[in-house]
Amino acid sequence: LELFTTQRGAQVLPEPVAQAFWLSLRDQTHEFFQPEASPSMLSLWRFSLPGSTPALASLQDEPRGCVLEWATGLRWVWSAKPAAQMQQLAQDHGGHATLYRPAQLVTDPTLAPRFAPL
Structure with missing residues (x-):
């Protein structure tokens, strides 16, 4: 502690x-989970990562920062980055990213692909 x-x-x-x-x-x-008052291009992403994953500067540097839960295994971030970039970041660290709350209505099923267990 x-x-x-x-x-x-x-x-x-x-x-x-x-x-x-x-x-x-x-x-x-x-x-943190409340959308911005004005129309925003930020989407809420949920990252599920191994607990041993270090801090990821690319998430911490987002305008609204990053919220960590479950001993850093679950991370929430608002971002305008493309889905492919967010998902690749998670995969590079042994996890997955899920588009939890899109900035706009999204009908593209590739934004939340099936993933393997951690």
């Missing part, structure tokens, strides 16, 4: 605050 608080900037939250935070992530009511 000390490593995460001193070297990674993590915070230890009081239990009621931590529970409310976790529920906001689980239920996607946290402000």
Whole structure:
């Protein structure tokens, strides 16, 4: 715990605050999951990656950053990058990316291909 608080900037939250935070992530009511007020070209992507995958600068550098869950195995990011680029990034790290909330209505089935288990 000390490593995460001193070297990674993590915070230890009081239990009621931590529970409310976790529920906001689980239920996607946290402000991160809310679309921008103005029309946006950002889509919400869900990355499922091995827990040992290091921080990915290309996700962290997105305008809204990246939310990590499940010991970094699940990552959420809003991005305008093409689907092929997002899926390739996930595959390069042994995982997969799913277009969770498109910026526009999408009817292309290749945006959410079938994937192998991790």
